[in-house]
Structures are given as structure tokens and as C-alpha cells.
Amino acid sequence: MTPAPRPEQARCDLAVVLPLSPALDPARNGGARWPLFHGYRGLAGIALLILAFALTQAHAQTGPGALSIIATIWKWTPLMASGFVLNVVISFLAMAIGTVLGTFLGLAQISQLRPLRAVSWFVTQFFRNAPWLVLLFYAMLLLPFQLQIGGVAIALPDWLKATFGLSLPVMANMSELVRGAIQSIAYGQWESAESLAFTRWQTLRMVILPQCVKRMLPPWMNLYAILVVGTPLCSIVGVNEAMTLTSNALAAEANHALLVPMYLYLLAWFFLYCYPIARWTVALERRFAIKG
Amino acid sequence: MAWTPDQPLIQIKDVHKSFGAVEVLKGISFDVAKSEVICVIGPSGSGKSTLLRCINALVPIDRGSIMVEGQEVHDPKLDKLALRRKVGMVFQQYNLFPHRTAQQNIMMAPLHVLKQDRHEVEARARRLLKKVRLEGKENAYPGELSGGQQQRVAIARSLAMNPDVMLFDEVTAALDPETVKEVLVTIRELAEEGMTCIIVTHEMGFAREVAGHIYFTDRGVIVEHGPPAEFFVKARDPRTRQFLSQIL
Ligand SMILES: Nc1ncnc2c1ncn2[C@@H]1O[C@H](COP(=O)(O)OP(=O)(O)O)[C@@H](O)[C@H]1O
Ligand SMILES: [Mg+2]
Numbered sequence: 001m002t003p004a005p006r007p008e009q010a011r012c013d014l015a016v017v018l019p020l021s022p023a024l025d026p027a028r029n030g031g032a033r034w035p036l037f038h039g040y041r042g043l044a045g046i047a048l049l050i051l052a053f054a055l056t057q058a059h060a061q062t063g064p065g066a067l068s069i070i071a072t073i074w075k076w077t078p079l080m081a082s083g084f085v086l087n088v089v090i091s092f093l094a095m096a097i098g099t100v101l102g103t104f105l106g107l108a109q110i111s112q113l114r115p116l117r118a119v120s121w122f123v124t125q126f127f128r129n130a131p132w133l134v135l136l137f138y139a140m141l142l143l144p145f146q147l148q149i150g151g152v153a154i155a156l157p158d159w160l161k162a163t164f165g166l167s168l169p170v171m172a173n174m175s176e177l178v179r180g181a182i183q184s185i186a187y188g189q190w191e192s193a194e195s196l197a198f199t200r201w202q203t204l205r206m207v208i209l210p211q212c213v214k215r216m217l218p219p220w221m222n223l224y225a226i227l228v229v230g231t232p233l234c235s236i237v238g239v240n241e242a243m244t245l246t247s248n249a250l251a252a253e254a255n256h257a258l259l260v261p262m263y264l265y266l267l268a269w270f271f272l273y274c275y276p277i278a279r280w281t282v283a284l285e286r287r288f289a290i291k292g
Numbered sequence: 293m294a295w296t297p298d299q300p301l302i303q304i305k306d307v308h309k310s311f312g313a314v315e316v317l318k319g320i321s322f323d324v325a326k327s328e329v330i331c332v333i334g335p336s337g338s339g340k341s342t343l344l345r346c347i348n349a350l351v352p353i354d355r356g357s358i359m360v361e362g363q364e365v366h367d368p369k370l371d372k373l374a375l376r377r378k379v380g381m382v383f384q385q386y387n388l389f390p391h392r393t394a395q396q397n398i399m400m401a402p403l404h405v406l407k408q409d410r411h412e413v414e415a416r417a418r419r420l421l422k423k424v425r426l427e428g429k430e431n432a433y434p435g436e437l438s439g440g441q442q443q444r445v446a447i448a449r450s451l452a453m454n455p456d457v458m459l460f461d462e463v464t465a466a467l468d469p470e471t472v473k474e475v476l477v478t479i480r481e482l483a484e485e486g487m488t489c490i491i492v493t494h495e496m497g498f499a500r501e502v503a504g505h506i507y508f509t510d511r512g513v514i515v516e517h518g519p520p521a522e523f524f525v526k527a528r529d530p531r532t533r534q535f536l537s538q539i540l
Contacts, residue, residue, distance in 0.1 A: 192387035192446075195348055196401035196453060197376040206400060210391050 046275075050268045072258060073265055076249040083242035084269050087231040090163045090241065094231075095224050097167035102174020109179040112200070120175070127172035132165075133233050139165025140237045159241070162234040166227065173223050181212035214288055221281040225274045242266060295362025301326045301457055301488050302347065307356035309342055316342050318512035319356070324457070327486040331499040334509035335535060340492040343509075344459045347490070348379040361456065377405065380450030381459040384466050386442040388434040394421065394445045395430040398452045406453065413452070420448035424478050440471025444478055457488040464495060496540055500524060508532045 108120035127135070143161045147154045185208050193203040232243035246266050250258055300323035309317040316339040324330055332340050345351040347358055349365050349372045358365040360375060388397050398417040402408045421427060424444035434442050443463055450458060460479060464472040476498050483489055483502050493499055499506055500520040507517040508527075516532045517523065527533050 186385075186387075188383060188385050188387035189389065191345075191350060192381075192383060193389075194350060195376055195379075195381040196449070197373045197405045198401065199373065202404060206404065207389050211389075214391075 046271065050264055050271070053264065069258060069261055072253060072255075073262060076246075076262075079245050079249060080242055080266065080269070083240060083245035084273075086159060086239070086241045087228065087234075088273070090159060090166065090231050090234060090239075091224065091228045093160075093163045094166040094170055095227055097164070098170025098227075099174050099220070101167070102171040103178055105171060105175035106178025106182070107204070109175060110182055124172045124175040124179075127168045128176060130169065132169050132230055133236065135168050136162055136165040136233055136237050139168075158237065159234065159239045162237055162239050165237075166230065166234075170223065170227055174220070177216050177219055177223070178212070181215045182208055184215065185211055218281045218285045218288070221277055221284070225277045225281075228274055228277075229270055242269065295359075297326050299362070300324060300359075301328075301361060302490070303357070303359040304343075304347075305357040305359075307343070307346060307358060308354045309339070309346060309351065310354055316512055317346070317353070320509070320512070320514060321356075322507060322514065322517070324488060324490060326456075326488055328504050329483045329487075329489045329491065329502055330505045330507060331503035332490065332492045332507045332509060333494065333496070333499060333535070333539075334515075337511075338509045339512045340509060341461050344381065344461050344490065344492060347459060348376050348381055350381075373405070377453055378456045379459060380453060380455035380457070382443070382446050382450055382461065382463050384462040386434070386439070386446045386466075388442055388446055388449070390434050393431045393433055394426065394437065394448075397434070397445055398449045401449070402452050416452060417448075420451055421445075423451075423481075424448045425474070438471055439467045440474045443467065443471075443475045447475075447478055447482075451482075457490065458482065460489065460491040460493070462492050462494065464493065494539060496524070496536070508535065510535070 105120050105124055108116050109124060111117050111120070139161050140158065143156055143164060145156055147156055182204075189207055189211070190203060193207045194200075198207070231241060234241050235243035235247065238244070243266065246262055250262055302324040304323070305321050307317050307320045308315065320339075320343060322330070332343070334340055342351060346353050347360065347365065349370060353366050356366065360379060363375060364370065365375060388394075389400070392400065395414070395417045398420055399410075399413050402413045402416070403410060418430065421430060424447055426441060426444055426448070429437065429441065429445075432441075434445070437445065447458075447463075463479070464475050467475065472495070476495065479489070479491065480498075480502050489502075491499070491503070503520055505517060506520050506523045508515050508523070508529075508531075510531050516527060516529045518526075524536070527536060
């Protein structure tokens with residue numbers, strides 16, 4: 001069964017923000033065949049599966065040491081959780097900054113001023129096609145450790161620099177989302193607004209953008225979910241987020257048997273955070289598809 | 293030289309318009325007096341929509357002159373917004389704003405373009421909905437209305453700006469046959485109230501009844517024109533006769 005691509009999907013040329021692949025979308029595979037993927041009960045099921053797998057792994061490696069592994073993981077949970085909070089904070093901030101900047105960049109891409117259009121197109125394409133890790137490195141290297149604003153020194157800790165770094169690809173993807181959404185609105189909407197003597201800005205603000213918001217919401221949420229799973233990249237540039245702290249814990253324990261279960265545990269955290277967002281996105285898409 | 297109502301409300305002289313290498317309007321000229329209703333007919337692709345779009349400056353012309361109430365449209369210094377406040381336009385595809393209710397669609401331009409008082413605008417929106425026989429549909433979204441109902445909301449939305457002239461571009465072409473009539477009735481009432489109208493249509497019966505003058509266009513020129521009684525009976529040009537024989 002290959003369902004026809006949804007219009008939103010066809011209109012949006014961002015590989016990064018495509019909705020769940022049809023094969024994984026339970027609604028279109030008649031849910032029942034994939035009970036594990038369905039709703040929050042399924043979510044708990046998957047989490048349990050991951051945990052069980054982690055335990056069997058641990059068991060296979062250390063025999064009766066499984067219980068001690070659980071205890072060890074439990075011991076480090078508060079530290080990992082504190083790291084995960086930072087991942088969430090970074091993702092929120094990067095998303096907020098990227099969304100605001102990306103919206104302006106996207107609007108600039110449809111500007112009537114040719115130079116502005118050209119520059120914003122270039123900036124968008126540049127950051128959209130740059131590896132996130134490279135952008136992170138640049139952010140760490142190029143941003144100062146503190147900002148002087150009117151005689152006040154504002155410290156820029158590493159995690160904040162990393163946040164700016166991650167907000168760049170978000171900005172670029174958002175820019176494309178905005179441009180694509182605006183261009184997907186039927187031209188008749190512009191014409192009728194113009195014939196009612198709306199200015200271009202009024203038309204955008206009152207007629208075009210409100211219709212775009214609905215179209216952009218699902219891919220925007222997808223972008224967020226992808227950003228979240230991208231935040232462990234910050235560990236490479238030395239930010240004490242969940243991935244770094246998990247690695248630190250593993251180093252402190254110096255027990256090979258812990259490697260797989262600990263990282264699986266970390267994966268489960270991300271999964272539990274991101275999967276509901278993906279489900280919600282699909283639900284929104286379906287609702288918008290019905291309401292038109 | 294100020295415009296006075298005894299002069300033609302719209303004066304079109306030798307209008308040329310090309311899209312790329314294709315000349316779509318090849319010297320169109322006609323006048324429309326105040327309260328006059330004219331119908332423009334002709335095969336599709338003959339430039340009727342383009343002509344209407346030129347009149348409210350949605351499309352710039354290359355050569356010639358379009359005067360609306362003495363204001364030259366073909367002028368780089370033209371205040372397009374001022375022109376469009378005087379010229380209402382209704383489209384084949386209704387083009388209502390789908391995220392706004394019928395009443396909000398009608399209210400938006402008077403509120404935000406004319407900056408009129410909200411209470412006044414709301415009262416007028418209700419009156420207009422009543423006028424187009426859509427009382428009770430104030431809070432319906434366009435998606436909840438039939439094609440004919442949407443088109444009547446679109447007419448009310450244009451009227452809310454109190455235009456001096458209305459342009460109708462094949463406004464019934466996308467409608468089910470049953471709903472065509474309700475829209476035509478609305479337009480006829482407008483015409484009878486003295487609204488100046490330029491109507492592009494394929495509804496010959498309607499054109500015959502409502503128009504004071506009929507223009508037949510083909511490939512960017514006016515081939516033939518006249519009052520309906522003459523036009524339909526005594527069309528001489530073979531292109532007109534062929535078109536009429538196909539459509540009648
Ligand atoms: N914006 C445009 N760009 C290029 N060609 C256009 C545009 N608008 C209309 N045309 C062309 O101009 C011709 C006349 O179109 P139109 O005015 O819509 O005719 P009608 O309304 O009589 O069917 C057509 O060949 C059409 O393809
Ligand atoms: Mg047309």
C-alpha cells in the first residue's frame with residue numbers, strides 16, 4: 001500500500017522536515033498491525049522493550065550482574081536527567097531564535113527587492129546545506145566568551161554558544177518553510193486582497209501568513225524533533241549535556257558491560273521526548289487535511 | 293481638469309498589453325458611462341481577464357490610456373490603492389479568505405484599508421449579507437458555503453468598499469448550474485440600482501437582459517459591439533457569428 005503523498009508533503013521540499021515515512025505511520029497502515037506504535041500505551045511498550053533489551057544485553061555480558069547494572073544506571077539517572085534538561089533548554093532556545101530569524105529570512109526571500117532576495121536566498125542555502133557540527137565548531141570558535149552591551153559584560157557560556165550554532169540550521173530550514181508556505185498559497189488570494197486595496201504588507205499579515213501558519217505547523221514540529229535529537233552534537237564541543245554526562249558516568253564506572261545499556265537508556269530518554277511530538281505532528285496533519 | 297459625472301467613468305483608449313512576446317491586448321478602446329452596464333464576451337484566451345486586471349492596475353499596460361474618473365491608470369505615479377478603493381472586482385474563483393468567516397471577509401477591507409469604525413462596518417456587513425440573501429451565514433467559513441454562496445459573499449465583500457464601478461470576471465463560470473442564477477440575480481439587482489458594471493460572462497441570456505452595450509473580443513481586439521438587441525440579431529463579423537452559434 002503506497003498512499004499518495006499528502007499535499008503538504010509535496011509542497012515542502014525539505015528532506016529534513018518530511019513527516020513520518022508512510023511505512024511508519026500507523027494510521028495509514030491500519031494501526032492494528034503495528035500495535036506497538038499506537039498511542040501512549042505503545043510508547044510505554046517500546047520503552048519497556050528497550051529496557052528489556054538493555055537488560056538482556058547486560059545479562060549476556062555479566063551473567064548475574066544485571067541487577068547491579070540497573071542499580072548503577074539508577075544511580076546516574078539524576079545526573080543524566082540534569083544533562084537532558086540542558087538538551088531541552090538548548091533545543092527550546094535554538095528553536096526560538098531560529099524560528100524568529102528564519103521567519104524574517106523567509107520573508108526576505110519573497111521580497112520585491114532583488115538584492116535582498118538574493119542575499120537571503122544565499123544565506124538560507126548556505127546554512128541549510130552546512131553540516132550542523134561544522135556550524136557548531138564555528139559558533140564555538142567565532143563567538144566571544146562574553147558580550148559587551150553598553151558597558152555591561154554578558155557571559156556567553158559554551159552551551160549558549162552551541163545554542164546559537166544550532167539555531168543557524170533551524171533558521172535556514174525555517175526560512176525555506178516560510179518561503180514554501182507563502183508560495184503555496186493560491187495566487188488568487190493575493191489578487192483579491194490587492195483588488196481590495198490592501199498593501200503588500202497588509203496582504204501578507206492578514207491574508208497570507210495566517211493561512212501559512214497552519215501549513216507550517218506540522219513541518220515546524222518535525223524540525224523541532226530533529227533539532228532535539230541533534231543536540232547531543234554539543235557534547236563534541238564540550239557542553240555538559242546528557243550525552244557528555246553519560247559518557248562521564250561511563251568513564252567513572254569503567255565497566256564495559258554498562259556501555260550498551262547506558263546509551264540505550266539515554267536513547268530511551270530522547271525517544272520518550274520526541275516520539276509524542278511526532279505523533280502529535282501526524283495528528284495535526286490529519287486534522288488539517290480534513291479541515292482543508 | 294477635474295472629472296465630472298457627465299463624462300465617461302471609464303475611458304479606455306488604444307490599450308496594448310503583451311506578456312513576453314505574446315500581445316494579449318492589441319489596441320482596445322471603449323468608454324463606460326456612470327451607471328452603465330456593459331458585457332464583454334469572447335472566446336477564452338482573448339484577453340478579457342487581462343483587460344479587467346488592467347483597469348484596477350493589477351496588471352500594468354504597455355501602451356494606451358485607461359482613465360478611471362479622470363485618473364490615468366497608465367502612470368508610474370499612480371496611487372494604486374486609491375484607484376482600487378474605487379474599483380471593485382469579483383473573480384471566477386471567488387478568492388474568499390478561507391481563514392475568515394463570511395462577515396469577517398466583508399469587514400476586513402473597510403476596517404483595515406478604509407479605517408472605518410468597527411460598529412459601522414459590522415452593521416454594513418450584515419446589511420450586505422442580507423442584500424445578497426445570505427442572512428444567517430455571518431459566521432460561516434467559506435469552506436462551509438456552496439460556490440454560489442461564496443460568490444455572493446465575494447460580491448458583498450467588494451461592495452463593502454463602496455466602489456464606483458464593479459468588475460465581474462466570469463463570476464458564474466465555476467458554479468453549478470443551479471447556483472448560477474442566484475449570483476446573476478444579485479448582479480442584476482446591483483445593475484438596476486445604478487452600479488456601473490463591466491461584466492465578462494458567457495451567460496448570453498443574462499448579458500442580453502442586463503447589458504446596455506455588448507463588446508465581443510477575439511485575440512486582443514474588439515471585433516464588434518452594440519446594444520444587445522442589435523448585437524445578437526445583426527452580428528456581421530463571421531467570428532462573432534461563429535462564437536454566438538457555438539454558445540447560444
Ligand atoms: N500573467 C500572465 N503571464 C503570461 N501570460 C498571461 C498572463 N495572464 C494571461 N496570460 C495570457 O494571456 C492570454 C489572455 O488571457 P486572459 O486575459 O486570461 O483571457 P480570457 O480571460 O479572455 O480567457 C492567454 O493566452 C493567457 O495565457
Ligand atoms: Mg478569463
